[in-house]
Amino acid sequence: MIIVTGATGKLGRMIVEGLLKNTSPDQIGVSVRDPEKASDLQERGVRVRKGDFGDGESLRHALEGASQVLIVSSNSAGASAVELHRSAIEAAKVSGAQRILYTSHMGSNPNSHFAPMRDHAATEEILKTSGVAFTSLRNGFYAESGLMLLGDALQTGTFTAPEDGPVSWTTHADLAEAMVIALTEEGRLDGLTAALTAAEALDLNALAEIASKLNGREIKRVTVTDEEYRASMIARGVPEMWANLSVGLFAASRNGEFAAVDPMLENLLRRPAISMEEFLGSRISKPMQSLQ
C-alpha cells in the first residue's frame, strides 16, 4: 500500500487525486491529522487513518502495512520540523516500508539563508542514514508563494519587497504529477533528485511585469531594506519568528539559492512545465472588458 501524509493539505491532496487515476483505491492510504477532513477519500475506498508527526503512536498505526510512504514535509509552526520529520521517517521504517519519499526543496542546504532549507537538508541526512531506500524530491519554489508575495500589490499597484534574486517558480499541479510518477514508475526517481523546476527563473521585477500585463494596470516594484520589510511585517501583526523567516527568503534568493533550472521535471512529465505567466494568468482576474 502507498501511504501519503499531509493528504488534507494542498500538495498531498493533489498527489492522492493523481494516484487515484492509476492505482486501485484499496492500495492507497493517507495519514492525516484530522480524518474528518478526508472523509470523502474514505468514501472512495482510500484507507484514512489519523497520524500526527508529533504523536509516534498515531503515526505507527497510520503507516501500518505501507510498501512506500510519501512524507509531505510539515508546515508546523513552533515545533521543530526536523524532529517531526525524524519521527515520520522512523515510523515509516517501523511499518516495513521498502521506500520512503520526502518532499524536499530545490534549495535544500545546511548553510541556506532561509531556515526551511536547513530543515530539509537535516531531514535528508536522516533519510540517508535510515537504512531504507529513499527519494528526496527537491521541489521547485511554489508558484503559489510568488502569488502570495505579490499580496495586495494587485490592488495597490505597488509591490514592496527587499532586493531579491531569480526563483524557479513551479506549480503544485506539476509537482504533484511528478510525485505520482515517482511513486508509481519504479526507478525513475531515486535518492536526492535534481531540482524539480519549471523552465525559467524569474525575479520579483519580472513577476511585477507579468502581473501588470495581466492586471491591466502597472504594478510598480519598490525595493526596501530587509530591516524595513521585517519591521513592516511586525507592525502588521506578523509574529517576529515569521518576519525573520520571510526576510531569510530574500537573502537566500539574492544568494542564487533558488535560481537553478533543471529539465528533470519536464522530462518526467514529458511536456513543458506550467510557466509562472500561465499560473498567474489562471489566478489573476482580468480587468473588466469595455462593453463597447
Ligand SMILES: NC(=O)c1ccc[n+]([C@@H]2O[C@H](COP(=O)([O-])OP(=O)(O)OC[C@H]3O[C@@H](n4cnc5c(N)ncnc54)[C@H](OP(=O)(O)O)[C@@H]3O)[C@@H](O)[C@H]2O)c1
Ligand atoms: N516548495 C516550496 O516552495 C514550498 C513552499 C512552502 C511550503 N513548502 C513545503 O511543502 C509542504 C506541502 O505544501 P502544501 O502547499 O501542501 O502545504 P499545506 O497545504 O499547508 O499542507 C501541509 C500539510 O502538512 C500537514 N502537517 C503539518 N504538520 C503536521 C504534523 N505535525 N503531522 C502530520 N502532518 C502535518 C498538514 O496537516 P493539516 O492538513 O492537518 O493541517 C497539511 O496537510 C509544506 O508543508 C511545506 O513543508 C514548500
